[in-house]
Amino acid sequence: MTPPIYDVYNTLFSHYGKQHWWPAESRFEMIVGAILTQNTAWTNVEKALSNLRKNQALNFQSLENAPREQLMEWIRPAGFFNQKADYLQELISNLRNKFDGSLDKLFNLEGAALRTELLSWKGIGKETADCIILYAARQPAFVVDAYTKRICRRHSWIDDKAKYDDVAKLFTDNLPEDVQLFNEYHALIVRICKDYCTARKPNCKDCPLKKFL
Structure with missing residues (x-):
């Protein structure tokens, strides 16, 4: 079964909007x-x-x-x-x-x-x-961090053996190759993990992504 990667992005973007990440002046x-x-x-x-x-x-x-x-x-x-x-x-x-x-x-x-x-x-x-x-560089690359892996594991999209490039491929295979999309998605994953999908005691009941569990 193909993970609903794009649907998850649309849900997160509807919930949070633009994240204006990465915060830097140059x-x-x-x-x-x-x-x-x-x-x-x-x-x-x-x-x-x-x-x-x-x-x-x-x-x-x-x-x-x-x-x-x-x-x-x-x-x-x-x-x-x-x-x-x-x-x-x-x-x-x-x-x-x-x-x-x-x-x-x-x-x-x-x-x-x-x-x-x-x-x-x-x-x-x-x-x-x-x-x-x-x-x-403003070139397409999907950033995989600890938050990305946490979201993927909790939704059973990957197992504990999945490596960095495996997780990145999960997203790049299911999304258009678009710099702004990759940018926003990474930032939105960070946001949802800080607000709901925390390392300890995640708040799944109120999470905007609960329908995907």
């Missing part, structure tokens, strides 16, 4: 945020981004010139700041050495080529790569 800020949000809550990332913003450091040149110790201090609220400083410096190094410091040149790569390039960078896994492809 493509570069979006990428930095995607790296910083690994293994932490977005509220912590916002504090780190605020530090960078206050110090005019949310751009390629400033991060390239920032001393490592200073960078770690700015991003400390996001946790794992030593490791994440490595990841950000790797980002800067690759952009400089391979793409002349230009996101435009990086994003001239498309689809599988862009994903392969990003996945070769230290600290960028599949979820982070797909976030960058979707939200910064």
